[in-house]
Amino acid sequence: MKFKELNSVTLIGLGLLGGSLGLSIARTMGNVKRIGYSHRETTRNKAISAGIVDHTCSNLAESVANSQLIILCSPIGTFEDILIEIQETLQPGTIITDVGSTKALPTKWAKKHLPKNVTFIGSHPMAGSEQRGSDFSRADLFDHAPCIITPNKTCPSKDIIFLQKFWREIGMRVSTMTPQQHDKVLAQISHMPHALAVALINSTPLDQALLCGKGFLDTSRVASGDESVWGDIFMSNARNTDQAITRLIKELIRLQKALKSPSHKQINKLLSEAKNKRNDLVNKKIRRKELPL
C-alpha cells in the first residue's frame, strides 16, 4: 500500500502511547479515520471525549476489519492473544505494527499467527514517560524522538517504505534494523538504565536516600515505571538483558580496580571517557533537534 492511500487506522490499547498516537495522527494526518479498541468502557469513552480517536469498538476482531494499518499499543504480554483474535478479520494487504519495547518475540508471534497476505513490521517509537494512562496523552509526545522499525527479510519493501513514511509524518526520526539487532541495542540503551535505577534504589536504605540530592533522583527516575510493563519488557528480552548486565558489571569492576590504584590517573581516565562521550551524545542530539538547545 502507498502511504497517501492510508485512510483508516486502528489503535489497539488506548493508554499513554495509544492515546498520544491518536492525537498525533489527528494533528498530522487530519483525513485519516482513527478507530480505537479498549476492553474497558471507561477508557473507550475517555478516548472519544479527549479526541484521541474518531470511533471506538468493543470487539477486537471487528475493530481491525476496515483499517489498512493496525497498531498494537497494549502491553507486550497481550500481543499473542490479540494476533490470534484478529487474524481472521484482517483485510489482505493490511499492515500490522506495534509500539512495544522488544521486537523479536512479537515478530515471531506474528509469523506464527498471521495470514501470509498481511504484513507485520514491528515499531519501537522511543518516547514515553513513567506516567501511565490516556490522561497523560500528548500530541507532541513523539516529536523529534527516535523510532526503530524492524522488518524481517520477507517484508515487501513497499510496506517498509509505508511504515517509515508513517512515523516520519508523526514527527519521528526513523531507523531500520532487524528485530534481533533492535533487541540487543535496546537491552543496552533502554533496559540498562532501568536495571541500574532499580539496583540503585534497592541497595539504598530509605533513611539514607532521604538525604540525597538531584543526582540520585535523576539516576533513579525510571525505577518509578510500572513493574508489570517493565517485567514484560525484561522477560521478553531476557538473554540480551542478562548479557548487558554482565557488561555493566565489568565496567563497575574497572571502576573498583581504578579506586585501588595509588594515583588518580586511572579513575580520571574512566571518568573523562564517560564525560566526553556523554557530552558528544548530547551535542549530537541537540543538533538533530531531539533535545532542546
Add this chain to the structure above:
Amino acid sequence: MKFKELNSVTLIGLGLLGGSLGLSIARTMGNVKRIGYSHRETTRNKAISAGIVDHTCSNLAESVANSQLIILCSPIGTFEDILIEIQETLQPGTIITDVGSTKALPTKWAKKHLPKNVTFIGSHPMAGSEQRGSDFSRADLFDHAPCIITPNKTCPSKDIIFLQKFWREIGMRVSTMTPQQHDKVLAQISHMPHALAVALINSTPLDQALLCGKGFLDTSRVASGDESVWGDIFMSNARNTDQAITRLIKELIRLQKALKSPSHKQINKLLSEAKNKRNDLVNKKIRRKELPL
C-alpha cells in the same frame, strides 16, 4: 561564637558553590561582610562585579585573618595545602568549614594542621550541578536542599549549633553525623549515581546511544560532571565507594537471577520494590519542600 555575632565570612574558592554561597549570604544575612579568595585575578574580578563577595584577596593567609567563619569552596584536593597556609593567621575561636563531598579526610587534615584554639567542622551542602564556575552561581542553589555537618567528639557544642544555624539561615535542611557515617552514606547516595552513570556510558557504543530516549539521558546525566572533581571525590572516599559498588553488583546479580526464572514473579517483585521505595522517597521530599509538587 554565637551565630548573631557573625559579621565576616571568608569564601576560599569562587566557583559554582562559592559563588552561590556568596549570593545566598547576601540574600539571607545582609550585614555579614563577605571576603573572597581565588588564585585567579579574573575570577576575583568577576566575583566582585557579580555581587558574590564584598572584597577579594589575592593572598590566602591574609584572606582569613579578619573573619570568624572560613568556608573552603575549592576542590577537596586543595584542602590540605590551604589549611597549612592559613593556620598561622586564623584568629582564636574561628570556625572553619568546607563544602566538599567527603568528610573523613578533610577532618583528618584539619586535626593535623590547625591550632587547637579554632574549630573545624565539615559541611556538605547537597546542592550543585554538572555545570562549573561562578557564571552559573545562583542565590537559590541551596534552598530546601539537605546539608550534612560532621563534627567530631571534640567540637564545642556551641560551635556545632553555630554552624547548624548558619546553614539553616541559608535555607538548608541540616543533618548532623560523624565524618565516617557521612562518607559511608554519601558513597551510596552520591557516588553510586555517578559510578552507575559512568558504567552505563562506558559500556554503550556511541552509535547505539544515539538511538536512546529520555531514560538513558537522565540515568547518565551526572556522568557529564568534571572528571577531576569526581576523581578527587572517589579517591578520597575509595573504600566506601568500593564497598557500595560491591552492593550494587549484588543487586544486579539478583536481577540476572530473576531473568532466568521461568515466571515473571521474581522480576516483578524486584521492580515493584524499587518503584514503591522511589515513590515513597519522592513523596517525602515533596512534603519537605525539597522537591516541587
